[in-house]
Amino acid sequence: MEKKPNSLLQETSPYLLQHAYNPVDWYPWGPEALQKAKDEQKPILVSIGYAACHWCHVMEHQSFEKEEIAQVMNQNFVCIKVDREERPDVDQVYMDALQAMGLQGGWPLNVFLNPDAKPFYGGTYFPPQNWMQLLQSITDAYAKSRAELDKSADQFAEHLNQSELAKYGLQHRNPDFNQADFEQMFQNLKKRFDVKRGGTGEAPKFPMPSIWRFLLRYYHHSHDPVALEQVNLTLEEMAFGGIYDQVGGGFARYSVDEVWLVPHFEKMLYDNGQLISLYSEAYQVTRNELYKQVISETIAFVERELTSPEGGFYSSLDADSEGVEGKFYVFTQAELQEILGEGAELASSYYNTTHEGNWEHGVNILHRRQTDEAFAADQGLSVEELQEHVQNWKDTLLQVRSQRIRPGLDDKILTSWNALMLKGLTDAYKAFGEPRMLELACTNAHFLLQNLKQENQLFHNYKKGKATINGFLEDYALLIQALIGLYQITFEEQWLKEARKLTDYTLSHFYDEQEELFFFTGTAGEQLIARKKELFDNVVPASNSVMAMNLHFLGLYFDKDQYSNLSDKMLSKVRDLVVQEPMHLANWASVYHLKMKPTxxxxxxxxxxxxxxxxxxxxxxxxxxxxxxxxxxxxxxxxxxxxxxxxxxxxxxxxxxxxxxxxxxxxxxxxxxxxxx
Structure with a gap:
């Protein structure tokens, strides 16, 4: 039986296109679907994910591809699919709603709304039986208790519209950035250190570059060796672990265990851009050759696998290939023996592989446990001899791996994520001065300004020659930051002038004078049920903390007190929160570092x-x-x-x-x- 496409077939997002032949009658987020819900007075199901998301694929295969489940969904709901990377504004609103319900967030994110787009229930991944039961329960509740659900939805919408400052009890203070608060930030962060294997806390472990970049600044200011030791421990453990692709370079999104061994194999542009920045700064401080190698290999990975012919950077590589997570990256011992021949025994010791396999189903994740110096000494080799062997292994394994069926590529180009990679390249060029890094950076900057900017307005996405979604604050903030970095390595003033134009646009279209912070969406963007501000630094720094840093530097470059004073005010608003929770406001803590002494x-x-x-x-x-x-x-x-x-x-x-x-x-x-x- 031939599958019929649904309304997603006209979309450009690879994630939405993955669902275009589901029997579920999916719509993209937009006026048509929202109006349909109002006309038919049906509840809305919004299902949010992204192309590289493993559990999104699992739920699709188990539920959304099944005719009997799709029938229930189509009959009782207006079903909307959202790519969270294309629409972070929609994702932010409904992720906040889920957390307001007291539920754990994550993707896939499945939220039920009334026809006014106000949420009343939600969750993440559901196995097919549980999903079917939930659909029936919500259908029944909506038929019998509509008034109660609408009341609940109104309350959640009211909560979502609460001021960020009121929610966290933040007050305006006179700017007073002092040594005692700065020291307290470090002490509060230090309590979260994993001093055995690096990072913070327990599994799963995310790289969280903003935390370690703050620690480098704290070390620069205080010379406290504990701060640098934790940075080095974390960066070495990540570089040795399975979270780092030992063959092809580049980092996976996170490690499912506490020792960085088993990655969640998806590789995201935003992680790799920030990690290039982090390892570059750590190299400036330590001159550790391991960090140089990681940067060189990660840039090579991005250039090889995530760079478009036009000079833009693609978004991600899937965790799965051939329907199996990690299959592209792992090797059995027999495969290593066949590929490397006489060198297999030494390579197995270096990469800690076994006949039984160090992961599931008898396969091995290549990882290291020693420095090259220590391993070479144990094997009676010189470091130069070992490194020649290692390079040969990598070249051979990469060649063999390139013949495998590749993980899916999410080939949409996002302004904000490109800006993070652009900033990574400028930071790498500062550390190493290699012309290719500068060439990649300039090519990308020209591409972004030519294809994702119209007058002084940015677009968020680009695919097949089209940019269709209005830029969000993260696009402006991160591109401004990258352009400041590009000026610093070229002294070409066009980059600073572009940064200033974009800054003035954000002040006109995103700034909330009442709270002296920026909204995530501009005045030209779609009006959702709530207009949010991004305060907390997560895997990607909060757009408000990035803007505070941009305004600090641009205020000095252009001798513009308006910028400098606003930067001070923004930081003073969140200062108490930064001191209490530096782990979740680590980029704000780096802004604080700028204010401690004159720049x-x-x-x-x-x-x-x-x-x-x-x-x-x-x-x-x-x-x-x-x-x-x-x-x-x-x-x-x-x-x-x-x-x-x-x-x-x-x-x-x-x-x-x-x-x-x-x-x-x-x-x-x-x-x-x-x-x-």
């Missing part, structure tokens, strides 16, 4: 501007910004006014609070001036 403004003028900049940026300077020009008076930036190359030699000016130190003509002298404050 160093470093201006470089003269013929060797670019080489001086590259030398400076090899150092970890989290509370500094750089500006430069080869020629005097060849800039519109206030930071470069009245700066000149003394006696024709490249000259550096280190300034704080609009007051400059004596000009110097070596990077070493400039670094001394930065360190003295």
């Amino acid at each position: 160093a403004e470093i201006a470089i003028i003269g013929p060797e501007t670019h080489s001086f900049r590259n030398l400076l940026q090899q150092h970890f300077l989290p509370n500094a910004l750089l500006a430069g020009s080869k020629e005097e008076n060849d800039s519109s930036l206030p930071l470069l006014d009245d700066r000149f190359a003394q006696e024709g030699k490249t000259t550096l000016y280190v300034c704080y609070n609009r007051t400059c130190q004596l000009p110097v003509q070596s990077v070493a002298e400039a670094l001394e001036q930065v360190d003295t404050i």
Whole structure:
């Protein structure tokens, strides 16, 4: 029997297209489905997921592909499928609703709404029998107790519209960013450390880059070795674990265990972009060659598997291939023997594989437990000999793996996630100065500004030559941040000017003057049942914390007090929460670090501007910004006014609070001036 398509067939999202031939009469989120619910007075089922989500696939196969289940859904509900990556605004509203119901969030997210789109019940994954029972129960309850469900839905909608500041008891305070609070943040975070295997807490373990980037800043400020030890432990354990693709580079989304061994195999652009930033900064601090290797291999993975011909970056790779999670990435011992021949025994010791397998069904997840130095010593090899073997194994295994059936690719391009990768590339270029990193970054920036920006307005998504969804605050905040980073590694002022234009657009279209924070959706976006603000730093930093950091730096670049003062006000609003819960506001904690001491403004003028900049940026300077020009008076930036190359030699000016130190003509002298404050 030939399958008939539903209304998702016209969509571009790979996740929605996966469901286009389900017998469920799915609609995309939009006016047609919402109006249909009102016309027919049926409850709405909103089912939210994303293309790389393993349990989304499981629920589709078990329930949404079954005729008898689809019949019940079609008869009693208006069924809407949402790609959470395309519509984070819809996902945010209904995820908050689920948590307001006292239920655990996650994906797939299945929420039941009345025809006014107000939620009254929800959950995540349901096995088919439980799902069928739930559908029947809600159908019965809706027929018999509609008034009660509508009352409950009104209460949840009211809760969703509660002010964020009121919800968490936040009050406006005068900006007072002090050492005691900063130290308390670290002490509160320290209680959550896993001091044996890195990370925080128990399984599952997510990389959470914002936490470790804050710890690098805390270490920079305090020189407390405990902070750096926890960063190094975490980064080494992740790099050695199965969460890191030992063959092809790049990180999976999280580890299901506490030792980073068994990943949830989906690989997301947003994780890898941020982890490139994190490992680059950690390399600046430690010069650990392992970190350099991780960055190089992860960028190679992104270039090889997630880069479009136009220079945009795709969203993710699925966890599954051939319907089996992780199949693309694992090896049996027999396969390793056949592929590597004489080298298999040494490779098995290096990657800790066994005949029984170290995971389920007799397969092995390649992982490490020792540094190359320790392993080489145990095997009676030089480090150089070992590393030659390792590179040969990787090349051979990657070649064999490339012949396998690949995991599904989510080939939509998202502005916010591209911006995170763009920022990762700028941070990597700072640490290593490799031209290919700069080339990838510039190509991506040009692609985003040409295809996802119209005048000063951004779009969120791009697929098959079309950008269709209005940008969210995360798109503006993260792209502004990336453009500031791109200026810092090129000194091309077009990038800063673009960042300023986008900032002014967010102030006009996203800013809530009453609470002095930004809404997630702009005035041009669809009006949902609640207009949310993003406060908490999660796997991706909160768009408000990113904007606070952007405003801090742009206020200094353009000598614009409006930006600087707003950044201070935003942080002061959430300060108490940051001190109490730094684990969930780690990027805010990094903003706090910027406010503890004046930010160093470093201006470089003269013929060797670019080489001086590259030398400076090899150092970890989290509370500094750089500006430069080869020629005097060849800039519109206030930071470069009245700066000149003394006696024709490249000259550096280190300034704080609009007051400059004596000009110097070596990077070493400039670094001394930065360190003295």
